[in-house]
Amino acid sequence: MSKPTGPPAIVFDHATIAYGRTAALERVHGTVRAGEIVALVGPNGAGKSTLIKAVLGLVPVASGSVTVLDRRPAEARRQVAYVPQADTLDPDFPVSVAQVVLMGRYRRVGWLRPPGRVDREAAAAALAAVGLEHRAADRFGLLSGGQRQRVLLARAIAAQPAVLMLDEPFNGVDAVSQEALLGAIRNLTARGAAVVVSTHDLGLAQVSCDGVCLLNRRQFGFGPPDDVLTPDTLRAAYGGAALELGDRGLILAHS
Amino acid sequence: MIETLFAPFSRPYLARALVEAVLLGALCGAVGVYVLLRRLAFLTDAITHTVFPGVVVGFLVSGRAGIVPGALVCAVIAAGLFTAIAATRRVNEDAALAVLLTAFFGIGVVLVSRQRSYTADLTAFLFGHILTVDTTDIVVTAVVAVLACVVLVGLGKELLLRAFDPEGARAAGYRITALDLVGNMLIALVVVAAVQAVGTVLVIAMLVVPAATARLLSDRLGVILAVATGLGMLGAWLGLAVSFEASRGYGVRLAAGATIVLVLVACYALVTLGQSIRRVATRAAR
Ligand SMILES: Nc1ncnc2c1ncn2[C@@H]1O[C@H](COP(=O)(O)OP(=O)(O)OP(=O)(O)O)[C@@H](O)[C@H]1O
Ligand SMILES: [Mg+2]
Numbered sequence: 001m002s003k004p005t006g007p008p009a010i011v012f013d014h015a016t017i018a019y020g021r022t023a024a025l026e027r028v029h030g031t032v033r034a035g036e037i038v039a040l041v042g043p044n045g046a047g048k049s050t051l052i053k054a055v056l057g058l059v060p061v062a063s064g065s066v067t068v069l070d071r072r073p074a075e076a077r078r079q080v081a082y083v084p085q086a087d088t089l090d091p092d093f094p095v096s097v098a099q100v101v102l103m104g105r106y107r108r109v110g111w112l113r114p115p116g117r118v119d120r121e122a123a124a125a126a127l128a129a130v131g132l133e134h135r136a137a138d139r140f141g142l143l144s145g146g147q148r149q150r151v152l153l154a155r156a157i158a159a160q161p162a163v164l165m166l167d168e169p170f171n172g173v174d175a176v177s178q179e180a181l182l183g184a185i186r187n188l189t190a191r192g193a194a195v196v197v198s199t200h201d202l203g204l205a206q207v208s209c210d211g212v213c214l215l216n217r218r219q220f221g222f223g224p225p226d227d228v229l230t231p232d233t234l235r236a237a238y239g240g241a242a243l244e245l246g247d248r249g250l251i252l253a254h255s
Numbered sequence: 256m257i258e259t260l261f262a263p264f265s266r267p268y269l270a271r272a273l274v275e276a277v278l279l280g281a282l283c284g285a286v287g288v289y290v291l292l293r294r295l296a297f298l299t300d301a302i303t304h305t306v307f308p309g310v311v312v313g314f315l316v317s318g319r320a321g322i323v324p325g326a327l328v329c330a331v332i333a334a335g336l337f338t339a340i341a342a343t344r345r346v347n348e349d350a351a352l353a354v355l356l357t358a359f360f361g362i363g364v365v366l367v368s369r370q371r372s373y374t375a376d377l378t379a380f381l382f383g384h385i386l387t388v389d390t391t392d393i394v395v396t397a398v399v400a401v402l403a404c405v406v407l408v409g410l411g412k413e414l415l416l417r418a419f420d421p422e423g424a425r426a427a428g429y430r431i432t433a434l435d436l437v438g439n440m441l442i443a444l445v446v447v448a449a450v451q452a453v454g455t456v457l458v459i460a461m462l463v464v465p466a467a468t469a470r471l472l473s474d475r476l477g478v479i480l481a482v483a484t485g486l487g488m489l490g491a492w493l494g495l496a497v498s499f500e501a502s503r504g505y506g507v508r509l510a511a512g513a514t515i516v517l518v519l520v521a522c523y524a525l526v527t528l529g530q531s532i533r534r535v536a537t538r539a540a541r
Contacts, residue, residue, distance in 0.1 A: 056425075056426040057426075057428075058422075058425055058426060074428070077426065077427060077428035078428060080426070082422075082423060082426035082427070084420065084422055084423055088422070089419065089420055090419070093292070093418075093419050094292075094470065094473070094474050094475065094476050094479055095415070095419055095476060096474075096475065096476075099415075099476070100419070103412075103415075103416050103419070103420070103423075106412050106413065106416055106427065107427050107428065109412070111409075111410075111413070112409045112410070114411075114412070115412070139474045165426075
């Protein structure tokens with residue numbers, strides 16, 4: 001899968017990311033370019049969410065640097081959209097699907113002003129892009145987990161970001177919903193957005209992404225999927241259990 | 256019946272009480288929706304208790320006129336303090352709130368207990384005296400109501416995002432602590448506005464119950480806001496009328512503030528009951 005890629009959108013330069021004094025993730029080094037989808041993979045606690053939060057400017061970079069759209073992460077926020085895991089949100093919250101998607105427009109609307117017609121139209125178009133326009137009036141919490149995840153993606157699309165960060169968007173999502181999500185994500189990259197997605201699905205990382213960043217408290221590889229997802233690096237990153245990649249699929253073997 | 260609802264309020268002191276109660280009902284109903292969405296009932300309770308010593312000190316220093324300024328100082332300190340505690344995330348928030356709540360409340364009680372008219376004053380501070388509110392009290396409440404409108408309309412979308420998805424709001428570049436400070440200050444001001452009329456203890460019910468009732472009735476934020484505001488006003492009016500009628504017609508003295516709260520709670524109970532009946536009925540119909 002080779003396609004022309006754009007300018008660097010996110011540059012990690014030997015970045016170490018720490019909560020307080022303990023480093024959660026060390027020496028991340030690589031580039032995500034405009035138009036690319038990069039997968040963050042690694043076992044639980046590897047630091048995937050941590051890396052996403054560093055790009056969002058929510059966790060400080062202790063040494064090295066993270067550069068987002070040529071700026072420091074906190075300064076680039078207006079052009080970065082974040083898709084949290086749907087199950088971290090309260091399903092009882094009285095907010096409609098349309099209202100959630102409209103939240104993606106808030107930063108553009110600015111302080112003290114209500115969203116206008118342009119914003120409503122952008123939100124409606126974003127909801128249509130994930131195929132859920134018929135659920136606009138429903139309460140967010142009434143949707144299934146996969147549908148909620150699609151709504152959150154629509155919220156990010158409505159923000160028209162240059163960089164999109166998704167934290168495990170495919171957890172508990174069926175194959176059809178996953179395809180719908182991926183289709184909408186590819187639409188964004190086709191328009192020049194850079195996308196980073198954390199996932200436990202190595203097959204998805206290999207088949208559907210342009211690059212892979214393999215982590216476990218430090219970086220084990222960052223580059224094209226076929227270079228990173230080799231048995232040796234996977235064994236090194238995942239420890240005891242070794243994973244091997246066949247032609248298209250994965251074989252899990254214990255060493 | 257109609258007579259009971261309108262006639263009493265031709266007396267000036269009752270008319271003033273009605274204006275104050277209805278204003279307060281609307282204010283508490285609307286701000287209560289914010290309390291509900293942010294799950295701040297306990298923090299609101301803590302603010303009401305920390306305001307108490309301010310009320311007492313204000314009264315000791317300059318009588319009735321000192322109550323609102325005293326409450327205001329304490330409320331602003333409490334709101335700032337609680338926002339800071341929530342922002343550090345290192346301390347256990349509930350425990351910290353509970354410690355401050357009891358400490359401040361204790362200080363207030365100790366101060367009051369040194370007064371000669373101990374019980375009478377204590378009762379007034381805790382439960383208000385809506386029948387003796389004056390024009391100044393109404394003006395204070397009206398000013399807070401205008402401020403609340405400005406905040407809820409001007410920052411409504413940001414407060415909504417923060418309540419629904421704090422991590423997302425932070426990632427979008429919003430300063431959560433600043434938003435929380437505004438919200439907590441608003442709650443504190445509502446408590447100050449309510450001090451004269453319903454006292455520091457009952458205001459929590461006026462904030463929490465109408466919004467909770469409205470939430471039972473609807474999933475839509477706009478509807479919840481409208482219903483909570485309306486219920487707050489209706490409860491205030493009915494409560495006053497009932498308490499007046501009870502004391503005039505039946506010689507039963509019902510504290511006005513507490514009656515308002517009981518009317519609001521009765522609404523909540525009725526709605527809950529209605530919904531259970533409907534649920535049973537639909538199940539039976541299947
Ligand atoms: N707020 C925090 N404060 C301190 N340490 C944290 C915090 N959040 C995460 N960590 C630590 O950072 C490390 C990486 O966690 P992170 O959540 O980034 O992992 P992850 O790869 O997203 O895992 P998962 O697959 O389970 O989501 C873990 O060791 C975790 O204990
Ligand atoms: Mg994670």
